[in-house]
Amino acid sequence: MxxxxxxxxxxxxxxxxxxxxxxxxxxxxxxxxxxxxxxxxxxxxxxxxxxxxxxxxxDENEAQNAESTNYDDILSLIKSRRSVRQYKHENVSEEKLSKLKAMLKYIPTGCNSHSLHFSVVEDLAAMDEIRDKVNSKILNSFVYKIFAPIFNKFSKTKDALKNGEDIIFRNAPHMIVVSSPVTAPCATEDPIIALSYFELYAQHLGLGTCWCGFGQISVKLFPEICDILQIPKGYVPVGVMLFGEPAIKYQRIIQPKPYVISSVKGDFKTHKRNIFEVIIRFITNFLR
Ligand SMILES: Cc1cc2nc3c(=O)[nH]c(=O)nc-3n(C[C@H](O)[C@H](O)[C@H](O)COP(=O)(O)O)c2cc1C
Structure with missing residues (x-):
């Protein structure tokens, strides 16, 4: 340096x-x-x-001046973002793909470790192959009784898979998988932040995105998929996001239930806690 x-x-x-x-x-x-x-x-x-x-x-970086930002545009982007589960069956343009990839290096990481690994499935053919492999591996595992409690919990998913629906990857033409070294200081948080940035920028480019929790479990379950995604040794796949040109358009902003916001100002209202309350608070705080 x-x-x-x-x-x-x-x-x-x-x-x-x-x-x-x-x-x-x-x-x-x-x-x-x-x-x-x-x-x-x-x-x-x-x-x-x-x-x-x-x-x-x-290093050898040439100074580039900070760009001014229209904060109202960012707020409308945040409000208009939706999970998209219907995609055009086509590749995203090279131009959009390279813009997305160029953005990734600006994503913050804990202690500035910058050690994330991104696997970008860049073409529909590769995505179709991964989709087929994962879906058939899951269908095959239905025969193992040991998985029964999990599949029973997701019985609708199981039925949909049996009917040939791509309930996991939503027929998306692309996905991005973010992996983090097990030893990274913020190994769990960094990939989630990365995908949040990715999602907003992708939607700004007119693309649809969808967080893919089922995809994440699938990648973790099948080492062959980790190899296809070129996930380095010692790295854990933490976040999966689908993306592609949307086949639908949302016309209005949703009306979400507000979160509880505690406004913390002076004049703290604290009460005397007994030892059990203190212990429960600690256990709760460190559960995750
Ligand atoms: C961590 C995480 C995992 C998710 N996994 C899935 C998934 O596997 N499949 C899916 O269709 N949607 C998934 N979603 C999308 C949520 O269902 C979605 O965000 C929620 O229904 C609200 O809709 P909105 O994103 O359009 O506001 C996931 C979202 C998050 C944040």
């Missing part, structure tokens, strides 16, 4: 030092910032992003 200061440009404002999350930058004896602890730098590049003069060079 290369961190360089252009001393002609630097105005010694100290913004890079103040914004460094790990305190890896300090002032040298002339007041210029210097990286004193390369080991603690997590490569978040906040110093590079915040510098008003563009005086910091991080």
């Amino acid at each position: 290369k961190f360089e200061i252009n001393r002609e440009e630097c105005i010694k404002c100290g913004l890079c030092i103040k914004d460094c999350v790990t305190g890896a930058i300090e002032q040298d004896n002339q007041g210029f910032p210097q990286m004193t602890s390369k080991d603690s730098c997590i490569n978040c590049q906040h110093c590079f992003a915040i510098c008003p003069k563009g005086a910091i060079k991080f």
